[in-house]
Amino acid sequence: MSDRMTPIPFAGFMNWILEEKKTKGTVFGIRKPYIADAGQSLEIFGRALETPFGPAAGPHTQLCQNLVAAYWAGSRFFELKTVQILDGEDLPVSKPCIKADDECYNVEWSTELYVPQAFDEYVKAWMAIKVLSKEFGLGSPDGFQFNMSVGYDLEGIKSEKIDRFIEGLKDASETPVFRECREWLLANLERFEHITREDVEGISPNVCNSITLSTLHGCPPAEIERIATYLITEKKLNTFIKCNPTLLGYEFARKTMDDMGYDYVAFGDFHFKDDLQYEDAVPMLHRLQELADAKGLAFGVKLTNTFPVDIKASELPGEEMYMSGRSLYPLSIALAARLSKEFGGKLRISYSGGADTYNIRQIFDTGIWPITVATTVLKPGGYQRMVQIAQLLAQGGYRPYTGVDERELSDLAEASRQDRHHKKAVKPLPSRKMKKKVPLMDCFAAPCKEGCPIHQDITSYMKLTGEGKYKEAMEVITDKNPLPFITGTICAHNCMSKCTRNFYEEPVHIRDMKLKAAEGGYDQLIAGLTKPRQDQAEPVAVVGGGPAGIAAAYFLARAGRNVTLFEKRDSLGGVVRYVIPEFRIPSASIDKDVALMEKMGVEVKLNQEIKTIASLKEMGYDKVILAVGASKPGLLNLEKGEAVNALAFLEEFKKTDGHLNLGSEVVVIGGGNTAMDAARAAKRADAVKKVSLVYRRTKRYMPADAEELELAMEDGVEFAELLSPVSLEGNVLVCNKMKLGDADASGRRRPVETGEKVRITADTVIAATGEQVNGAWYQVNGILTDDRGRAKVNAQTLETSVEGVYVAGDGVNGPATVVEAIRDASLAAAAILGASVGTDREETGLVEAIADKKGVLKEAREAAGENYRCLECGAVCENCADVCPNRANISVKVPGMQMAQIIHVDYMCNECGNCASFCPYDSAPYKEKFTLFADAADFADSENEGFVVLDQEAQRVKVRFTGKESEVDLKEGNGLPEQLVRLMRTVICDYAYLLGIDAI
Template identity: 65%
Template sequence: MSDIMTPIPFEDLLDWILEEHKKYGTVFGVHKPFVADQNKKLSLFDEKIETPFGPAAGPNTQLTQNIVAAYYAGSRFFELKTVQELDGEDLPVNKPCIKADDECYNVEWSTELRVQDAFAEYVKAWFILKMISKEFGLGSPDGFMFNMSVGYDLKGIQTKKIDDFIEGLKDASQTAIFKECKETALKYIDKFEKVTKEDIEAITANICNSITLSTLHGCPPEEIEKIATYLLTEKHLNTFIKCNPTLLGYEFARKTMDEMGYDYVAFGDFHFKDDLQYEDAIPMLKRLQSLADDKKLSFGVKITNTFPVDVKQNELPGEEMYMSGRSLYPLSIALAAKLSEEFDGKLRISYSGGADYHNIKQIFEAGIWPITVATTVLKPGGYGRMVQIGELLAKSEYKPFERVDKKAVRELQTDSLTNPYHTKAVKPLPSRKMKKEVPLMDCFVAPCKEGCPIHQDITTYMKLTAEGKYEEALEVITEKNPLPFITGTICAHRCMSKCTRNFYEEPVHIRETKLEAAKGGYEAFMKKLQKPDVTEKGKAAVIGGGPAGLAAAYFLARGGKQTTIFERKDSLGGVIKHVIPKFRIPTEDIEKDIELVKAMGVEVKTNSLVTSVEEVKKMGYDTVILALGASKEGNIRLESGKTVNALAFLEEFKKKEGHVSIGKNVVVIGGGNTAMDTARAAKATDGVEHVYLVYRRTKRYMPAEEEELLLAEKDGVEFKDLLAPVKVENGVLICHKVELGDMDASGRRKPIETEEVVEIPADTVIAAVGEKTDKEFYEANRIVTNKKGCPIVDENLMTNIEQVYVAGDGLNGPATVVEAIRDGMKAAEAVLQKSVKCEQEDERNPEELYAKKGIILDANPATTESERCLVCSGVCENCVDVCPNRANVSIQVPGRKMAQVLHVDRMCNECGNCMSFCPYSSAPYKDKFTLFRTEEDMYHSENQGFVLLDKENKVFKVRLGNEIMNMIGFDRKTLVPKEIVEFIKAVYEDYVYLF
């Protein structure tokens, strides 16, 4: 494996494009083409563009195939990747170099190819776009334009290498690559249906008449002006100068980032002081604008150039990286607004910096164009996202540039500060990674299902619910989940944390859909539910009637085991029933789940306190499942003063319906979901005026779910973060101020106490710092525990005592409801020695799933959650979508339901973007089955994969694990496993253009 890309010869590119399109109707994996209205064009520098946007100078314009994919999807303005004197292997680019899973960071800068090779890529792309525009009916051959990008100083730009590049793109007619492309295209004329010899002969060699100048941070203003003057006067090019957000000043940038929730993005004031200053930039831009007018050329600025930030927790190698995406948008649009006002809208602005589906139409209609994008197409959907953008912009009115609407741009800037699509949520985007490596084959999974502790068949019940088949949906849900109302209301929804839609707009609302199915299907479902026959020997006792106990009893009884629940309180439901406030979940919904469990024939004995496992066994129960919960109060160390336990308070609050005496000022210590419930309940308690929530980190690092934090805020809870409680005395909680240090092993910044004291009025202090398992009970019953007092169990949750199991919070301390259900299910399966659930098949048409990719769906009552669901288990291909170079390819293998992913080594530069979006703890560019160009490439890699040595005789070398094997033909006389042979055969027979 190598990070050195090998450009594809022009002839091979034509083979690939024409063959793939003919067989599969795709081009470099892009499924849906954008077809332009050829009567609707914008004039830019005496050229025409059918859509005013395209890929920015970056990973999506580095290779021919990148540009072709972007064009097929709707781009018509191409800012070619920057070239500079330092190039190829001499360019120090750390790898991986892109991390785009949230706001985007990169450590790349200019093309990784040699300048002459980059030039060849752009000429090849120019030729191909001219031909496929007509051949595939995508638009006019004259409906797009290329814009070259150069850097970084005048001396480098004046070198022969860069000068040849500039002059070659101005007129490529005498270059070898242009002649080769024309000759090859003419040779291929019979393979085209619509392109004629005359079309090819008419392809102009004048590829670029415009240029974008990129300079390094710290470049002096006089140097920038010299370069721009040179480009205007000596090279006679329409010129854009990239402007950095550092023009806004450090204070403005820092304040904006902090207020929008990007306070964790770290940067100092160095570049703001070292870069071009605003007071120097304005007169310079005015002089250059005047010069361009004299030369009858166009001049403008490109917003924005790179925004340098500090590396934290090793996001990417090195000490500094560049930020882009939605976090850059508020700064980019602020600079656009400031310059528009400074120049009364007469300064032309080319725009990049967080442009995407959510804002691009408004940017364009404000008079700012062309617009280039990068981050959005580095996310799932990839180039396919451009189709929707193209269709969106096509609805706008196209009119010649006159001036930027400065008022509209300022309104965009103001909106950016509060628009939820651009601001940062309280909590960071959760990781979608599973704790397992990606398999070589059949890797598509539904991350939501994998993230769910009980592996709910989510896509199946989502579809049934959308169709109004609530009873059938509830049948699917209850195969693995006997508490649909409880989990449909208060589940921690790890499924939604793993949802691929997080990278589009927001996750699919899975939990709400479960509740919808439960409400809609419950009555009919219960009517036909029949008590199972007792088919198993012996009887099972479940001690505890909370979620874990209910689940264990349900699955045991459904599996044919006579089962009894012993509950110490007067009713079942555990903490959910007796502690969690009604504003979180209605009591009647909890009762419905309890009735569902009872319908399985489960016997219930309430007011039954069990202290001895042996006594239960003497009652005739051969199996005992302990679902005791975590009932022991957690400790909080204070120098003096007392605290109230959160669960005790919540239980009293619920029992007395808020009529509890706790004073006017209440402090809740903690940052989890229980702390949020406690604070909200305290706020609803008689006589309480202020509720303060104290935590030693910031809200961003609280373990509570974001929605719980926001609900607490909405209810008026006052957050007091960065405080460490010390003592309670005289109605006051005394705290030490805390500062956040470096990241710890959990990924959170370590709290460091200071000596600064903060006092908070406190009539009552409630500690919500977690509960503990009942160590004393376990020890009294001779159950072995660990140092934390938790019972030691085997993989089936059985203790050291035969047929005595532990499930739920009593196992390792407080956890989630769905984890309790998982434990109850697991214990029941161990007792019954069989699976108590079945897997549902969710068959979907792949084309239906491909049609969803890359499509942002705004909030719309007419759109069901099932329509938003991408059904990743049917088609994932995130690694295919997000690869700028198209180095991951989807392969259809005859006889296999699922498409396979093949990594093409020669097209990969190890940018690492596929690693960000693969749901496995893997990097597809290292871990997927790989096609090598040569045997030497294979030996330079550790990837599992193959190389074709002799096409005619079908001779291959295959590496699996650490073993390299020879394979001749596709019969079974080989050590290569059958499924791998079939994979290679499919590539050889149906994707020959990959070789």
Template identity: 65%
Template sequence: MGDRMTPMPFDQLVDWIVKEHDNSGTVFGVYRPYKADKKNNRKIFGRTLETPMGPAAGPHTQLTQNIVASYYSGSRFFELKTVQILDGEDLPVSKPCIRADDECYNCEWSTELYVPQAQDEYIKAWILLHIIAKEYGLGAMDGFQFNMSVGYDLEGIKSPKVNSFIDNMKDAKDTEMFKSCKSYLLNHMDLFKHVTKEDIENIPSEICNSVTLSTLHGCPPQEIQRIATYLIEEKGLNTFIKCNPTLLGYEFARNTMDEMGYDYIAFGDFHFLDDLQYEDAVPMLKNLMALAEKKNLEFGVKITNTFPVDVRNNELPSEEMYMSGKSLYPLSISLAAKLAKEFDGKLRISFSGGADYHNIKAIVDAGIWPVTVATTLLKPGGYQRLLQIAEKLEDGNVKFTGVDPEKTAKLAEDSVHDPHHRKAVKPLPIRKMAKSVPLIDCYVAPCKDACPIHQDITTYLQLSGAGKYEDAIKVIAEKNPLPFITGTICAHNCMSKCNRNYYEDPVNIRGVKLVCAEGGYDTFMKEIKAGELKGKKTAVIGGGPAGLAAAYFLTKNGMPATIFEKTGTLGGVVKHVIPGFRISDEAIDKDAALSLAYGAEVRYNTEVTDLEALKKEGFDYIILATGASKPGVLKLEAGETINALDFLAQFKAADGKLDIGKNVVVIGGGNTAMDTARAVKRTEGVEHSYLVYRRTKRYMPADEEELEMALEDGVEFKELLSPVALKNGKLLCKVMKLSDTDATGRRNIVETEETVEIPADTVIAAVGEQVPTEFYEANGINVNNKGKVLVNEETLETSAAGVYVVGDGLFGPATVVEAMRDARMAAEAILGKKAAVDFDDTVDNLEKIYDKRGILGETKDYKVEDSRCLGCSNVCENCAEVCPNRANLALNIPGLSMHQIVHVDYMCNECGNCKSFCPYDSAPYLDKFTLFANEADMENSKNEGFVVLDKAEIACKVRYLGNILTWKAGEKDSVIPDGLRKIMETVCKEYDYILG
């Protein structure tokens, strides 16, 4: 059906709510209801309010089911989506229209329904909230409020369409929808256990006695005052006026964004010049306050309206978009602070613009309420996040005595430094897996998929949480013989993909691994029984992580292996190069011991140059784990540089007692550069450790935590500099500048005419190491035109039969866990079988998982990190949670494990939000099995899916693999997979309320 939503009839909504609640205890997918306590009741606009928060005018207040889901999970104040004279198909909205990956952007602003449709949705919702409040014991039937939002000019607001809407929302008793809904309820009393006839008859028709005015950018103050005056005098409404952060001025907004890491967000000064000016706003607001007081009505401002920014990287299909969420909060709270001071707290402030679990308590405690939210609800957890927010706001001061200017000013001051609102130093990593979402069984643990060795993360998290470290280390060691190394310095791509990133911080998987290693290692080592090693022999060249892992997997599976190590100790780069302040020798030695526990032999101080000699000695296979041993070189026009790995090896051997001068420059921006600069800072006699890079910190390849540790250690970053020459104790550098972003979002650099000099007694280049091409060629191993070895991608076998390459020597410097992946691949090719098994991480009690969904919380105690794990290998319902319209449903399908996602076409407006949070490189609204309302809608879509032709006979028209088929229940020879047949049959039998 494209991007048009079809509102559900009232009888279908009632049927859906009652059946879903009876069957699963949920309402529109919300698992945990909020039950209000009257002791927390507040008063505003002369009415009761059980909680001072709810959804903002936006995607969560457009359809009836959205409002119901929001109420069920804790909302009590509903700012209904804005209506204006332009509506329905006449309103151009580019799709997708929402992008909430981190800070949020949107390019839609008012209801996409026709105004009469919107009115009907709000009336249906109003009545349903009264019913479920009583039926499910959620609170008083009068404990919530609807606040209408209208725009954008006086002419439009006075138009018959919008004027009728306002009047009917003030009192809906004469509307057909209000009368028909009450009549339906009275005729179906048998559906309810606790709702009485009197309850239904007493549902008030006076829906709204308040309004929030939204005006377009550039609307002059005289027009704003005329509209507000009309709403107060003529319509008798308590009135809020939306105010924009442009009142703060361009310089303030630009400086704040830059300071907080949002320098890439582009916006011009024209909105700041065209919009309402602060000096005009103050007298206007004073006049309106006086008018409202005269009329015995309440008046205030709503912060914020919108903050428009430029579309620079194809974020959304528009030229301009509206920013919200974490980046908007410092601006919105700063405007609140400015107005609170200006009016000495007497101007009422309703708040939106970055409010969430982390800050809402402080906002309300400052006297700023009601508070409405949107961005936080667009992230995994969705509506369920409201429960925790509602509970957090309990037991506060419920009486409004004004806004506290000092508290609000403190919130504004703190917001700039709050990590919940600052942008990460580095761009967010790609969260998605490079695969398409399957039609069935799409639940997946992204952490496990992202791990190069597919470590059984969720399994050992559960064991660790139970204190079963011996069992946990067994799970880890099945695929990972280096738990101390990976528990300390692993690049942890698993954590980058963790769904918890969308809540606050990822589960500290790496930290838990180290806890398990420390707690279970000794017992585990005592239990290891090395069996008899027999069969063909393998020579492993190199005793670093790749070599150790290769020997481990071979000997663990009964095949002999001998490590040839050119030094006197095992561990490779980790042992000889990575500084001791990063990882201890003791930790490395424990991993080496584990790797040898199944009987691998070691020949120390033995450098291998001739592979034929090994074969003559009787080795049938050879695994080359030599590393990227060829030093990288950076040549300057004048002066010499030191290789970073050479320096780090010397630093570690001499315990930092080196003579490299007072001023040392490190060139590079990767993890090795960070280690080097930190080691320089610890070197005897060094006063300044400078790090030079051609781009800014944001575009350095180093991991964010590595970069932050360098900053904490006092490394002095010199950004946008390209080194030229080292002369007379100074490094001459050309100054660079960033250009516009390219298609990947990376900003290129442009050379300027400017130069600078940096004091430099020593210059160290961390420019990457190279694979040992000459060694390969000398031993008859083919390489490509870049000198990289040619291998079979599935086995890593080279052109020389029986010779394999693993680790850094394969494609260049990589990570320890990637080295283990390579080692296992080669070992399995030699063994002719799998070298490790997968553990079953199925959870019997899914309720424990659902109890975590939507609940934010941070901890630094790695021993309880399992409590933060969302159990994604059992429950992955991100697309269902983040859909405002509930168009992605998680259904229980008999015969299939876990819940299955079905996309409901008629409920979807293609906002695109589910695409942002699906772990797969897919958009569920386009790629999941779709239920269509009718054949016409199916023809208007390319989605794989079905339309029910006969619910009783269970006959469906199906699109599968691009073909249109018909199917009836009981057909066994259909080309349609059994799982999809079960979904269609179950929808018709158990979820018929979806069909309408």
């Protein structure tokens, strides 16, 4: 597999577009085009512009198909990817070169094509858009503009190669590619409904009359001015100079990044010292603006270039990468405000630096445009995201350029540093990946369901809840989850961390929808439940009335088993009942979940502690599930003094409703969820004025869920970071002051002692250092345990070393979540029943209705219901197709197969790696999906499973499958799986435009 892209000849390119549109209704996989409003238009460089935005110079403007795809989705200003004298095979680009799962990083900086190839791509796209705009009624053929981009020094720009490129785009009339495109269009007029000979002959060869100068970091100011002067005076081009955010100075950049949560982004002051300095830039820009005015040309700045940062965690290959996206926005917009003030709003600004749906209208309203985007369309939704941007800009109306509103821009720059769309989350984002490899076929999966320990049918109950069918939604939920109120309130919701919406704006609020269904459907559901008929199998004892015990008893009783639940306390609910504060979950919610179990006919025996399994055997219980939790307090080893155990404190807090004598200052030691609960509870206790949470790392590396951290911060808990407790001396907690060292195996930076001591006054110190499994209890009952006291079990059945005895909940893996307890309960119950306790529902959904949601950013508060925001990934995923700038991953509908299939088109891929970031599997689709090769040489150069068509008419192919290569006649019998054969035949017959390789 080569990382070199093969440009598609104009004939094959146009055939692809026309055939795909005719047979599939899409263009390069994009379902929804943007149709420009004929009544709205702007003007720049003496030319019309239907929308004031488009793709930035980068991965979306490198190939012809990139530009057409962007136009189709609403772009009208195209900053072509930068060219320089170093090109093609001579240009070293490390691969993968893009990482855009949150803020974006890249390690490439100009076109990977040879300059003549890049030139041809841009002319082909120009010609294609001119006819497609009219043919499909998308807008005026003269309503878009191309802006060329060149770098990086004057000598290179003056070279014959780059000069030919510039002059050719100024006037392409005498170039072979312009004539080739024109001749093909004239020869194929019958394939168009709305294109005439006059239309084709009238296409202007003047592709570009503007240019953006991109300079390398460290380029001297005199060199920059010489190049810009040359472009204005000699090339007579409207000119933008791309500026670097380093103009802001190191201190400003570092403080902004730190304040916004990007303190982990590493960069030194080298580029800030080596790059163009602000005091040199301002007079230079004044001189160039005066020069352009005298020549009757437009001049301005492009803000900003990407920002160089250090590679510290192997994000990409190499030592330095370039940052863009939402973290670049506060820097770029700050520089825009500063320069606008310097020039009294009279300096034209072309903007790129974290522009997206949530800020682009505000940027435009300041008078800044054109605006170009990249990172936002590298995420799921891809080019389709541009439609929403175009609609948003059009709905607000356009106004001609009269300068930049300094005040409005200054306010926007100030607000950007507090904008939640651009601030980093308190904690690092969890992995969005499922822990499995992408299958070759049928890869669409709902990552929320895969991320849920009990594989809840989330998309099914989301849809029912959104439709107001709460009882039906509850039937789906309780099929696998008998604790809808508890999990609807305090579930750790790993499903939400896997949600594809995280790459749009925020996850679908799955937990909230579960609670909504529970509250809306509970009464109807429980009224219709009847005690199942009990079979004659031996009775089952469940020991422990926490979530695991309640769930196990529910599943068994529902299946007809005679179940007795033993609980040593006077109520069911375990830690949820006795420890988790009422402000987190009301007792009434726990009661409702318990009632569901009791409706199944479970016999509950409270205040009855089971000390031996033998006693249960004597009562006639041959099958036993132990759900006794992790009740042994964790230890905090202080040199002196003793802290209060967090669980004991929380239980007492709940029992007394917070009427405790803790003093005015409380310190909580720990960084997990229990520590957050303890700190928040202490904050509510009588007479407490200050609660400090001590942890040896920073908030970013605390094990608590981000949501729990944020709630503690909202409650006013103070975080005493980088402190490791040593001793408690009276009312003073003595701590070692720490600093963060290198990352450990978990990815968290190690705390390292500095030698300093810090003393914190405290009337009460609470230690939340984790709970432990009481291994002695298991051992006394003859159950083998590991070195941490946890019961050794069969991983599939959870049966212990004692036959007929099973363990569920914390006793298996240590302290865990409620939903993990339910998972264990279902495994143990299924082992006893000899059958699964839940049913997987088939993922269904109307493709077009789902596709309408893709690309649309829509936060929870904006949506009529969270079910609208749900992308129903189990029916339609296509992330890898969405995010590929080059359209190298194709969704193929195979007749007779419900699920669409993904194939990878090798000759269009440059191995940027972007699809690997967004595939919900732990996989890289460009390497692991079934691949179509252009020819035998490309096939031989790759290890991908895939095929090359040897004879299209005879349907003869060469295939690599499971590592074995063979030539196959697809019309006859062969040893390949039928699904794979049907996929290849479909490509050959229904997607033949992918095979325009006779012209490649």
